Amino acid sequence: MHKTNGAERSLDVNLITRVEGEGSLHLLVQEGKVTEARLSIFEAPRYFEKLVEGRTPQEVIDIVARICGICPVAYQMTAVQAFEDCFGIEVAPETRALRRLMYCGEWIESHALHLYMLQTPDFLGYPSAVAMAQDHRDLVANGLRVKKMGNTIIECIGGRAIHPVSLCVGGFTHLPSRKELDTLRRELDVVIPLATDTLRWTGNLTAPPFTRETLFVSLFHPHEYPMNEGRIVSSGSGSHTIDLAPGAWADAFHEIQLEGTNALHARTMRGETYAVGPPARIALCGDQLHPEAHAGLSETGLREEIARNPHWGIAARAAEILHALCEARDIAESYRPPAEKAVPWTPRAGIAAWTTEAPRGTLYHRYLLDEEGKPRHATIIPPTSQNQGAIEHDLVESASGLLHLSDEKLTAELERLVRSYDPCISCATHFLAVTVEDTPSAKNTAPAQEQ
Amino acid sequence: MKEGKVFVHTPPAATTSPSRKTQRTGNPTTNQDRPEPSTSQVHLFLCGNPDRGDDGAARAVLTLLPQMVWATTDLHLVAGIDPLDLCNMAANEWCVIADAIQGIPAGEVSTFSLADLAASARSLSRHEDIPPVAAPLLPRTSPHPPAVPETPHPQSYVPRCPATRTSTHALALPETLALAEALRGTTSQGFFVGLGGSSFARESRLSPPVAAALASFARTIVFALCCCRQEPRQPPMKFTTALPTQPEHGAQPERTVPGPAFSQSPHNTSPLHVQSPAPQQKSTEETSRTHLNKTTQYSAHKEKNRKGGQ
Numbered sequence: 001m002h003k004t005n006g007a008e009r010s011l012d013v014n015l016i017t018r019v020e021g022e023g024s025l026h027l028l029v030q031e032g033k034v035t036e037a038r039l040s041i042f043e044a045p046r047y048f049e050k051l052v053e054g055r056t057p058q059e060v061i062d063i064v065a066r067i068c069g070i071c072p073v074a075y076q077m078t079a080v081q082a083f084e085d086c087f088g089i090e091v092a093p094e095t096r097a098l099r100r101l102m103y104c105g106e107w108i109e110s111h112a113l114h115l116y117m118l119q120t121p122d123f124l125g126y127p128s129a130v131a132m133a134q135d136h137r138d139l140v141a142n143g144l145r146v147k148k149m150g151n152t153i154i155e156c157i158g159g160r161a162i163h164p165v166s167l168c169v170g171g172f173t174h175l176p177s178r179k180e181l182d183t184l185r186r187e188l189d190v191v192i193p194l195a196t197d198t199l200r201w202t203g204n205l206t207a208p209p210f211t212r213e214t215l216f217v218s219l220f221h222p223h224e225y226p227m228n229e230g231r232i233v234s235s236g237s238g239s240h241t242i243d244l245a246p247g248a249w250a251d252a253f254h255e256i257q258l259e260g261t262n263a264l265h266a267r268t269m270r271g272e273t274y275a276v277g278p279p280a281r282i283a284l285c286g287d288q289l290h291p292e293a294h295a296g297l298s299e300t301g302l303r304e305e306i307a308r309n310p311h312w313g314i315a316a317r318a319a320e321i322l323h324a325l326c327e328a329r330d331i332a333e334s335y336r337p338p339a340e341k342a343v344p345w346t347p348r349a350g351i352a353a354w355t356t357e358a359p360r361g362t363l364y365h366r367y368l369l370d371e372e373g374k375p376r377h378a379t380i381i382p383p384t385s386q387n388q389g390a391i392e393h394d395l396v397e398s399a400s401g402l403l404h405l406s407d408e409k410l411t412a413e414l415e416r417l418v419r420s421y422d423p424c425i426s427c428a429t430h431f432l433a434v435t436v437e438d439t440p441s442a443k444n445t446a447p448a449q450e451q
Numbered sequence: 452m453k454e455g456k457v458f459v460h461t462p463p464a465a466t467t468s469p470s471r472k473t474q475r476t477g478n479p480t481t482n483q484d485r486p487e488p489s490t491s492q493v494h495l496f497l498c499g500n501p502d503r504g505d506d507g508a509a510r511a512v513l514t515l516l517p518q519m520v521w522a523t524t525d526l527h528l529v530a531g532i533d534p535l536d537l538c539n540m541a542a543n544e545w546c547v548i549a550d551a552i553q554g555i556p557a558g559e560v561s562t563f564s565l566a567d568l569a570a571s572a573r574s575l576s577r578h579e580d581i582p583p584v585a586a587p588l589l590p591r592t593s594p595h596p597p598a599v600p601e602t603p604h605p606q607s608y609v610p611r612c613p614a615t616r617t618s619t620h621a622l623a624l625p626e627t628l629a630l631a632e633a634l635r636g637t638t639s640q641g642f643f644v645g646l647g648g649s650s651f652a653r654e655s656r657l658s659p660p661v662a663a664a665l666a667s668f669a670r671t672i673v674f675a676l677c678c679c680r681q682e683p684r685q686p687p688m689k690f691t692t693a694l695p696t697q698p699e700h701g702a703q704p705e706r707t708v709p710g711p712a713f714s715q716s717p718h719n720t721s722p723l724h725v726q727s728p729a730p731q732q733k734s735t736e737e738t739s740r741t742h743l744n745k746t747t748q749y750s751a752h753k754e755k756n757r758k759g760g761q
Contacts, residue, residue, distance in 0.1 A: 117622075130572060130626065133633035141634050144535050160500070160530065 025414060027399055034403070037395035038258075039388055039418065049378040057083045057169045057347070057373050064365070064380065065163045068424060070113065073106040073154060074358030075380075076167045077228050078365045083169045085247060086352035086369060089345050094338035095171045101331040102157040102164070103227045103356075104324035109150025109161070110359035111278070111317040111324075114422045115198070116143025119314045122416045123205050139201075142194045146321060149191040153328055156180055171342030178335065185332040192325045196296055199318040203300030207311035208413065210398050214390055215272055216280035216307070219246065219357050225288040225323055226281060228356045233284060235307075240270065247353035249364040249381065266386040273389030276361025277421065278316035283307040290330075293323035310394055310420045317422075347373025358383055360422055384423045391421050493641075493679040494546035495520075495672070496527045496536065505648030505661045508551040508668065515669035520676060532624060537631035537639050545679035546641040548624070549672050551661070557649035558660035560671045565639045569632050572625030642675040644668070 028036040048067050052060045057079075064079050065072035077099060084091065091099075116139065117129040126132035133140040151161035156176050158164020166174045221230035232249060234242035242252045255264040268274060286303055287294070297303055297319040306312045352375075353366040361383030367375040398417050402410050501507030510528065527536060532548055540546060548565070555561055622630065624643060632638050646668045650658045657665070 130629045130633055133630055137634050137636075140630070141535075141538070144533070144630075144634075148533065148535060162530070 025395070025418065027395065027414065029399070029403060032403065034396045034399045037392045037399060039392055039395070039423075049380055052367075052375050052378050054374050054376075060367070060375060060378075061167060061169070062165075067380070067382070069162055070110050070424070071106055071358045071360065071363075072163045073102055073158070073167075074356060074363050075365075076164070077103060078354050078356045078358075078363050079367075080167055080169055081228060081356065082247070082352040082354035082365045082367060083369075083373065084345075085354055086350045086367075087169070087345050087348060087373065089170055089343060091171055091343060092338040092340075094336055095342075097331050097335070098157060098172065098175070098338070099167070100227055101328055101335075102154060102167070104328040104331070105150045105153030105157065107150070107227075107324040107359050108153065108321055108328070109147050111321045112143055112147035112150060115314055115317045115321070116140060116147070118419055118422070119317075122419065123207070123314065142198065146191055146194055146198070146325075149187060149325065152187065153184060156184055168342055170345045171338065171340070173341060175337050175341055176335075178337070181332040181335045185329055188325055188329040188332065192292075192322070192329065195318070195322040195325050196292070199293070199296040199315070199322050200299060202315040202318045203302060205314065207305075207309055207314075208398075208416070209309075210311065210394075210401070210417070211308040212310075212394055212397050213308075214393070215268070215274040216283045217242065217274045217276050217362055217386070218280040218284045219355060219362065220285055221288065223288075225290070225327075226285055226357045230357075232355055232362065234268075234274065235280075235283060242268070246355040247351070247366070249353070249355050249362075250366065250379075253381075253386075255381065255385070264385050265388050266381060267389060273393050274386065275310075275390040275421075276383050276386050277313070278320050278359075278361075279306045279310065279313050280361060281357065282316045282319060289319060290323045290326040292326045293319050296322055310417065313420045313422070347371070349373075360384060360424055361386060382424070384421075387421050387423060391418055391423065492523055492525050492544060493676055494525045494527060494540055494544060495676060496529055496532055496546060496548040498529050498531055498548065498550035500530055502653065502655055504650040504652050504654050504656065505551045505557070505646075505658050506651050507655065508646045508648060508657060508661050508665065509549040511657060511662075512549065512665055512669045512672065515665055516673065520673060523680060524676060532627050534622070534627050534631040534634060537628070538634050540635075540639070542635065542637045544640075546639065547644060547672060547675045547679060548641070549644045549646070549668070550624075551648040551651075552645035553648065555645070555647035556660075557647045557658060558664035558667075559647040560664065560668050561645050561647070562671060562675060563643045563645070565628055565641045565643060568625040568643060569628035569638060572623075572629035641679050644671050644675050 024040045026036070026038045026040060027034065048064060052063050055063065060083075061076050061079050064075040067075050083089075120139070120143075121127065121129055121132045124132055124136065126135075129140060154164055155161045157172075158166045159174060166172045216235040217232065219226035219230035220233040230246065232242060232244040232246060232252070234252075244251055253266050253268055255266050258265055266274075282289075282297070282303065283306065286297070289297065297315070300315055302312055302315040306316045347369070349369055349371045351366065352369055353364070355362055355364045357363070362381075363383055364379075364381040366379040368377040370376055394417060395414055399410070399414060402413050405413065497509040497513060499506040499509045501510045513526075513528075529536065532550075537546070546565070552561075628639050646661060646664060648658065648661055656662075
């Protein structure tokens, strides 16, 4: 950080800690006002959308899982449902329940990692989970148990915890036995009280006094908390409220390229930034939470605060962990294997597009398929690229009230705000069309991605 | 002699439960609530995924470990090490963790002290303090391989060792050890034995250099287990051993490693004495081939060098 002329102050955090991927933060203050906040992502573009071109649907499912090590189920689930929607496949209710169980596992492990290991140290004043564990052993140990429960669920359904292998178009390649799910159920009974205590505990925390208005976007399902089905909806009211089919994301949103970052930013067609993820889901679908999670969240009294203050994402994740654990228990209890592992299907040309709720928020896939069902073009919009605009907006708003702090404290507070969104920078660096102009002052330009 | 146990950390009901295969139950995290303390046992964690090429090296080495190892060793077959795995050990139990790693030449075996690895993670609390720790400390089982920093960075960006960067997606081994240390209230004692891999693609075969180094990998694991059993348990200051005869170039790889007989006499104050079960296999040259420095890092049996860098 440096100051110039007493009127301009710039702050650079060159490597944001405790977030996945490599990103930096630049803040510019001119004449006492924050004029610019930029979350730059300089992790290399990963070209996944190009990698899937010409691949079979099953290869696509396997490839997109590699985009993220912590939310591979989300990428697989979105792709598989996009293909099934395009091919006119309807899976059995038992298969649907099993997929939901698998998604619960991912939410649990992803949220637990962020809540206990990344965000809680901010609330309790520790630089890391390792340092925190020395004074709060039970809290960290319980967090590890909850996280492991999520991994166990994914492993049980998907064959392994990271990059599971059982999901396929039409169903699964392998089905768990009744006995396996009975074991799972018993383990869930042990872990659910830990998550209940955690949700209750978040109600005793104190968050930085920052509030803002933002546009929330998530899936909405009339009968269940949104995961892999529902309509894309937004907060607000009036004619600008969004309500779309899960494959119609591109009707209301688009991506833009901004200078200095390798990730595309998503905006509404009206140019608005918006937020996705647990706070958005709580704000838009909080009534659909499992009764135990709903009651626990009500007890904290934080449901309204979650929508106003991004730091309370910790309570949103705690509520969603409890929801996912309870729903997983219910599914495991009532599980009956489907009549067949996977329904037969025939590929066809068309547009395969779908949206699901990844742990970090709305995830959209769109594939232009040829007659063999192989993508000729692909678009993948991860949650973090949708949240980037909202993060930068919040940084400007938050920093304006923190300028009296020293450089070190201001940096720590802004990093904490970024972390509250649980950004996954590795996910966000997806395909970019880069053109290099061969001029004396060569510079990279990136035209808008073809839709 | 006490029988060791095999812990297969797999999904529920996927594990059979014969006498020597025990499904782990619960997740005790403190020494007070852990079941059946077995203070004389050494825990061996073989990490990796056998369907991901060289990542299956630690599983593949299982058949090369001598039978005698299992008398006092609890075996854990895991995809990756978890802090709770270490928390289940009693305070005075030692362990050996073996896994395929990146950052060292394929086929090279390196060993690190768990205490040293945990210490390296404790200094990572803030990114300003990241020490220049060698890249091989990150097990390949981490879901996100370290990003290659080839993108143009902001002018003020200072590249740091990516292998030690704290990730939200998985805990690297040093962080796992540091976290377990904080939870247990004591340092995890033992060794990490890593085998450099070259191919982690979706296949069940090991790459040639890794396959050729399996015997060396097995011997190093056995030596590390022997060090853990040493009474009094001290980091090995001196390592006197005799290696089994190395196969000649082009010969069939050995299928078993002769189990070294080691002395645990209370009168013997040197850390470890390993005697060759086959005296004719022992030679001064081979003995001197094994090097262990005075701390706890050692690099053993470089197959590549032995075979002329093939």
